[in-house]
Amino acid sequence: MAQQSFTRALDARNRFHAQRIKPADTYQRTLISRTQLNTPRGKRLYWTALTIALVLATLVFIGPLFWMATGGFKTSQELVRNPPVVLPSHPSTHAFSLAWNRLGMAQLLWNTVVYAGGALAFQLIFCVAAAYSLSKLRPIFGNWILGLMLASMMIPAAALVIPQYLTVLDLPLVHWNLQNTPWVIWLPTVANAFNVFLLKRFFDSIPNDLLDAAAVDGAGPLRTLWRIVLPMSRPILGVISIFAIVAVWKDFLWPLITVPAHETLNVGVNTAATSMPDNALIGGLFLASVPTIVLFLIFQRNIMSGLTAGAVKG
Amino acid sequence: MAYALATERLHDGTERSAGRSSWKSLRRAAGRNLRAHAFLFGALVCFALFTWYPMIREIIMSFQRVHRGQTTWVGLGNYRQITADPEFWQAWRNTLEFTALALVFGFAAPFAVAIVVNEFRHARGYLRILVYLPVMLPPVAGILLFKYFMDPGFGLFNQALHFLHLPRSQWLASKSSSMPSLVVVSTWSNMGTATLVYLAALQGIPGDLYEAAELDGCSVLQRIRHVTVPQTRLILSLMAMLQIVATMQMFTEAFVLTGGGPEGSTTTVVYLLYNYAFSYNKFNTAAALGVIMLLVLAIFSAIYVVLERRGSED
Numbered sequence: 001m002a003q004q005s006f007t008r009a010l011d012a013r014n015r016f017h018a019q020r021i022k023p024a025d026t027y028q029r030t031l032i033s034r035t036q037l038n039t040p041r042g043k044r045l046y047w048t049a050l051t052i053a054l055v056l057a058t059l060v061f062i063g064p065l066f067w068m069a070t071g072g073f074k075t076s077q078e079l080v081r082n083p084p085v086v087l088p089s090h091p092s093t094h095a096f097s098l099a100w101n102r103l104g105m106a107q108l109l110w111n112t113v114v115y116a117g118g119a120l121a122f123q124l125i126f127c128v129a130a131a132y133s134l135s136k137l138r139p140i141f142g143n144w145i146l147g148l149m150l151a152s153m154m155i156p157a158a159a160l161v162i163p164q165y166l167t168v169l170d171l172p173l174v175h176w177n178l179q180n181t182p183w184v185i186w187l188p189t190v191a192n193a194f195n196v197f198l199l200k201r202f203f204d205s206i207p208n209d210l211l212d213a214a215a216v217d218g219a220g221p222l223r224t225l226w227r228i229v230l231p232m233s234r235p236i237l238g239v240i241s242i243f244a245i246v247a248v249w250k251d252f253l254w255p256l257i258t259v260p261a262h263e264t265l266n267v268g269v270n271t272a273a274t275s276m277p278d279n280a281l282i283g284g285l286f287l288a289s290v291p292t293i294v295l296f297l298i299f300q301r302n303i304m305s306g307l308t309a310g311a312v313k314g
Numbered sequence: 315m316a317y318a319l320a321t322e323r324l325h326d327g328t329e330r331s332a333g334r335s336s337w338k339s340l341r342r343a344a345g346r347n348l349r350a351h352a353f354l355f356g357a358l359v360c361f362a363l364f365t366w367y368p369m370i371r372e373i374i375m376s377f378q379r380v381h382r383g384q385t386t387w388v389g390l391g392n393y394r395q396i397t398a399d400p401e402f403w404q405a406w407r408n409t410l411e412f413t414a415l416a417l418v419f420g421f422a423a424p425f426a427v428a429i430v431v432n433e434f435r436h437a438r439g440y441l442r443i444l445v446y447l448p449v450m451l452p453p454v455a456g457i458l459l460f461k462y463f464m465d466p467g468f469g470l471f472n473q474a475l476h477f478l479h480l481p482r483s484q485w486l487a488s489k490s491s492s493m494p495s496l497v498v499v500s501t502w503s504n505m506g507t508a509t510l511v512y513l514a515a516l517q518g519i520p521g522d523l524y525e526a527a528e529l530d531g532c533s534v535l536q537r538i539r540h541v542t543v544p545q546t547r548l549i550l551s552l553m554a555m556l557q558i559v560a561t562m563q564m565f566t567e568a569f570v571l572t573g574g575g576p577e578g579s580t581t582t583v584v585y586l587l588y589n590y591a592f593s594y595n596k597f598n599t600a601a602a603l604g605v606i607m608l609l610v611l612a613i614f615s616a617i618y619v620v621l622e623r624r625g626s627e628d
Contacts, residue, residue, distance in 0.1 A: 028517070028521050029521030029522070029524055029525060030432055030433055030516070030519075030521070030524065031429065031432070031433055031524060031534060031537055031538065031542065032433055032534065033524070033525070033528060037435075049430070050434055050436060050437065053430060053431075053434070053441065054437060054440075054441070057441055057444045057445070058444065060502070061444040061445060061447055061448060062444065062447075064448075064456075064459055064460075064463070064502075065447070067459075067462075067463075067470070068455075068459055071462075079462070079468075080465075080467070080468040081468070083473060084468075084470055084473055122356075125356065126356035126357040126360065127357055129353040129354070129356060129357065130353065130354050130356070130357035130358070132353060133350045133351070133353035133354045134354070137346065137349065137350035137353060138350065139346075139347045139350030139351050139354065140347055142350070142354075145354065145358065148361070148366065149357075149361055150619075152361065152365045152366070152369075153615065153619065154612050154615035154616060154618075154619060155365070155369065155608065155612075155615075156559055156562070156563050156607065156608065156611040156615070157563065158563040158565060158584040158587070158607070159372075159563075159587075159604045159605075159607040159608045159611065160365070160368050160369065160372060160604065160608075161584075161587070161588075161591075161604070162372065162375075162587065162591050162597055162600045162601050162604055163367075163368035163369070163371040163372040163375060163601065163604075164364055164368045165591075166371070166375075166597065167363065167364065167367060167368050167371065168364075171363065172363070172367065187360050187363070187364065188360065188364040190356065190357055190360035190361075190364075191357070191360045191361045191363075191364045191365045193361075196357065221349060221350075221353070246450075249452065250452070250453050252453060252454065252565070252566040252569075253565050253566070253584070253588070257592065265452055266452045266453060266454045266455075267454070269452065269454050269455060269458070270454045270458070270569075270570050273458055273570075278462070281458070282459075282462070285455040285458055285459060286455075288452050288454075288455045289451045289452060289455045289456075292450045292451065292452065293447070293450060293451070295450075296446075296447070296450040297443075300443055300446075303446075303450075304442060304443075304446060304510055307507060307510060307511075
């Protein structure tokens, strides 16, 4: 009996997945029809437009990065020369090592990884648990709590910075000062209504009979969450994870005021910017950008589809 | 929505018939609620500490003043002080200028790029990666790079303008061109997200609409006007609202590139708030400014939430 209901649950899970898989993309007509494009004139126009677009886009988006990558190999005089120097005459890695040491790049990178990793872990644990509770366990006042959480989406983050800062300096009731500890980055990221909203909406779409079948087996809510709900939620968990990491990686004002002694990469680069020779600074900018560029190129498919899925469908 | 309501009713029904004796069912309901609230606990604490409490505290703070450790009520004193500061009005003017310019460029550019890229049958993946690359950089790295490009003397931009026989610009160094320069920086580093969102939205437009419009004799521009725009209206207005709320909180670009200058021409509202708190040490006045910001931005956020609701009901 128990075995049977469990296979039924798995079966339903598979069916649920099968529904979400779309048929392979076939040709879809867009603004300009294919027949129009296939005329000789259409072809000529198409290839001209494509070439212009590729050259322009490469210039605008890769150009600055190329300049940044080569800039660190130039001397400071070459950097400011008019007309500009495309490739350095005597490439030297001196600027990069200077930047690495002066910025304390290893430490900054490590700090940022710790902040982002912790924020990710806390958000996954607490936001998933909260959304699961609001969606499936449905406690009393659940809708009130959800409403209060969603209302906080209307608050622009920067407007609350002052009282938030004063709060972390002296936490109510317990009187802990969180400044310069990783907690000051980790915990506020959990208060993310958008995460709870996305997760709850996804959990709502999971049929209840699936969970009931697990309950018949004697699985408690935690076990159901772990064994049934989470394995089905991989796509949305991916979206949440990307949001969580990118948010910490890109934040500036909050780490600027709360962790001045253990700066993030972002803040640290800005602090050191004024006191470094030009070529070292540019080398430093490049070094600071390399980790995410590499990560992005590896995971680009997941990152881009995740971000748009989060924005369009929710 | 209707689906959620129906399952909810179903759930309540089974619950009621299962509990034969009322005492037993009461105990079970209490246990169920306790467990459900245990799942909520972590997120609830974080929301309370870092969103709800600061929100209330900001409002209270804005009516108080602290003098030698003594807190006194000053009524509207802080509001009078902040509105009497000429910088306050200038900051709002600057912020609105940035928001308006960013709306023109940062809103139109990604949409145009998305429409063009969506027509291409080649190199789409490459173009998508290019547009999104700056989004993945640590923001400070992307921003500082433009300090070199925009240098009035040796900067690449002025060299390019000179090469094209166009008048040079002072870029960040002059009062009139500093804000538009920041818009350029901000658009370059942020347009990737919007572009990807629009691309995803464009792929959802049924091809027969274009087919029908073409048969009716619509030109390409008319097809954009009568098919593309109406079909993506919801996502367009959502992104516009999001962008307004985001750009009105601009801080990083100004802090890193101009320090609010020249002559206060790039001091935004958030920058002024930061200055009041961390330069003048007037946290209560800063809180009053925060409340004003909250009220202004709440209007836009409310529109966003209403649109989002309407979108998710369809």
